[in-house]
Amino acid sequence: xxxxxxxxxxAFLWLGGIAxxxxxxxxxNTYRSPDNPHxxxxxxxxxxxxxxxxxYAIDAIxxxxxxIITGTLRLTYWNNSPDTLTHAFFHLYQNAFxxxxxxxxxxxYNRRRPRYGKYERQGLGTRIHRIRVxxxxxxxxxxxxxxxxxxxxxxxxxxxMHFEIAFTTYFDRGSxxxxxxxxxxxxxxxxxxxxxxxxxxxxxxxxxxTYDQHLGREFYGDFGTYDVNxxxxxxxxxxxxxxxxxxxEVLPDSLRQKLDITNFKDKPWNSPPSIIIPVDGxxxxxxxxxxxxxxxxxxxxxxxxxxxAEWNGIRATGS
Numbered sequence: 629x630x631x632x633x634x635x636x637x638x639a640f641l642w643l644g645g646i647a648x649x650x651x652x653x654x655x656x657n658t659y660r661s662p663d664n665p666h667x668x669x670x671x672x673x674x675x676x677x678x679x680x681x682x683x684y685a686i687d688a689i690x691x692x693x694x695x696i697i698t699g700t701l702r703l704t705y706w707n708n709s710p711d712t713l714t715h716a717f718f719h720l721y722q723n724a725f726x727x728x729x730x731x732x733x734x735x736x737y738n739r740r741r742p743r744y745g746k747y748e749r750q751g752l753g754t755r756i757h758r759i760r761v762x763x764x765x766x767x768x769x770x771x772x773x774x775x776x777x778x779x780x781x782x783x784x785x786x787x788x789m790h791f792e793i794a795f796t797t798y799f800d801r802g803s804x805x806x807x808x809x810x811x812x813x814x815x816x817x818x819x820x821x822x823x824x825x826x827x828x829x830x831x832x833x834x835x836x837x838t839y840d841q842h843l844g845r846e847f848y849g850d851f852g853t854y855d856v857n858x859x860x861x862x863x864x865x866x867x868x869x870x871x872x873x874x875x876x877e878v879l880p881d882s883l884r885q886k887l888d889i890t891n892f893k894d895k896p897w898n899s900p901p902s903i904i905i906p907v908d909g910x911x912x913x914x915x916x917x918x919x920x921x922x923x924x925x926x927x928x929x930x931x932x933x934x935x936x937a938e939w940n941g942i943r944a945t946g947s
Contacts, residue, residue, distance in 0.1 A: 652919040653871045657683050657853040659919045660706075666920045668851070680831055681706040682852035688825075690860035690928065692817055695747075695799040695810050701825055703791040705783075709831060713783040716831075717839040718775040721823035722753030722797055724842040725804050729772050731843050735804070745800030754826065758794040773842040775826065797824045805844065807925075814900050814931065819864075822925045823847065849922035856924055859913040863905040865934075868926035870918025878912045889935035901931040 650661040660667060660681060668679050688699035707713055724731040726748045735742050747753075756775065759768060764780040783789045799810040799819065807822035830838045830848050838848055854870060865879075865887065872879070885891075886904050895902070918924060 653917070654873060655855055655917050657855070657919070659683070659851070659853045664920070678708045678710075678833065680708055680850045682828060682850045684825075684852070684854045684856070684924065686825055686854070686856045686924070688856065688858050690819065690821075690858060690864075692819070692861055692864070695817075695819075697797045697799075697821065697824055699795055699797075699825060701791070701793045701795065703793070703828060704788055705791065705828060706788045707783045707785055707831075709833070710785050711831075711836075712785065713831065714779055716777045716779065716791075717829035717837050718777060718793075718826045719823070719829055719839075719842065719847075720754040720756070720770075720773050720775055720826055721842045721847075722806075722808060723773045724753070724844070725800065725802055725806055726751050726753055730841045731804070734843055743803040745802040747798035747800045748802050752798045754795055754797045754824075756793060756795050756826065758792075760792045762790055763792075771841075774829075774839045776839075791828075793826050795826055797821075816863075816901075816930045818927075818929045820925075820927050823923070825924070827923070847923065851920060851922045854916070854918045854921065854924040856916050856918075856926075857913050858916075858926060859911050860928060861907070862910045862912045863907050863930045864912075864928040865905075865930065865932035866914045866926055866928045867932070868914070868916045869921055869924045870916040873915040873917055874913075878914050884934065887932070887934045889933045892933060905930065 648656060648658050648661060650658045650664040652658070652664075658664060660669075662670060664670060668677070683704040685702040686699055688697050690697050705716070723729060725744070726732065727744060728751075732742060753773075756768070756770075759766060759777065761777065761780050766780055767778045769776040777791075779789065797808075799808065799821075801810065807820065808824055809818075809820045811818050827849060830850055832838065856868065856870070858866060858868070860866065883905070892902070916924075916926075
């Protein structure tokens with residue numbers, strides 16, 4: 629009797645999770661919900677169409693003095709293809725910006741001589757410390773910006789698999805054009821974090837796995853959901869993909885008012901920024917939820933100010 633009751637409760641909870649009403653603004657992940665108008669299964673372009681689904685949960689720490697991000701990524705990957713998968717590929721985009729990379733060779737063939745930063749000269753872009761799939765250590769093979777991962781068991785159609793990856797990504801200041809940047813201004817640092825985490829490659833109906841090396845071109849990614857927690861020094865104002873979940877904690881109304889751009893309308897152009905949040909050695913964790921997206925980026929700067937505008941009933945906020 630008790631066993632049947634437990635199974636009934638478990639089934640109810642499981643079905644309740646599946647039937648979760650679509651809400652892109654806050655957890656849990658409802659990307660695959662039948663009432664998500666943006667989910668591919670709910671608007672098939674033609675019979676037999678499919679694409680893979682992803683859910684990333686990332687906890688990251690930005691060390692602004694060392695200019696590195698350390699993090700743990702937990703990825704749920706749904707195989708919606710008709711194929712059984714035995715391995716997967718991940719992009720480590722920041723490995724492109726170092727001597728001896730494929731991108732470096734392309735520059736040399738074009739008679740360019742890139743200047744690399746201190747981390748890049750050591751071959752440090754994104755470093756994987758640990759990877760487990762379904763809780764098991766697995767074999768991997770790294771080829772510059774592409775990491776091949778052998779799965780502990782085949783992933784059949786209609787099933788999902790869980791990955792856990794501990795990593796470090798290094799910001800740097802070399803001359804090669806890139807989207808992930810750090811630079812100094814007015815005695816503070818500015819960070820743009822783009823393609824900063826290990827990102828699973830796309831498996832599609834035309835090419836299978838798309839594991840092209842990163843040569844500075846645009847990027848192809850699976851759509852899904854991201855829950856990302858970013859911890860960094862308290863003086864930084866952060867903006868990121870998705871919706872901020874703990875606004876009252878990291879950006880309370882009192883601080884939001886101090887940062888309003890209207891407070892600085894009479895400030896002379898290019899004068900040193902006002903210090904709104906003093907450096908005190910503490911940190912904040914900013915929590916974001918994003919659905920219907922295929923990547924997650926963020927930007928952080930102590931001197932960001934916030935302005936809002938409304939047009940045709942739509943309110944926009946900018947930093």
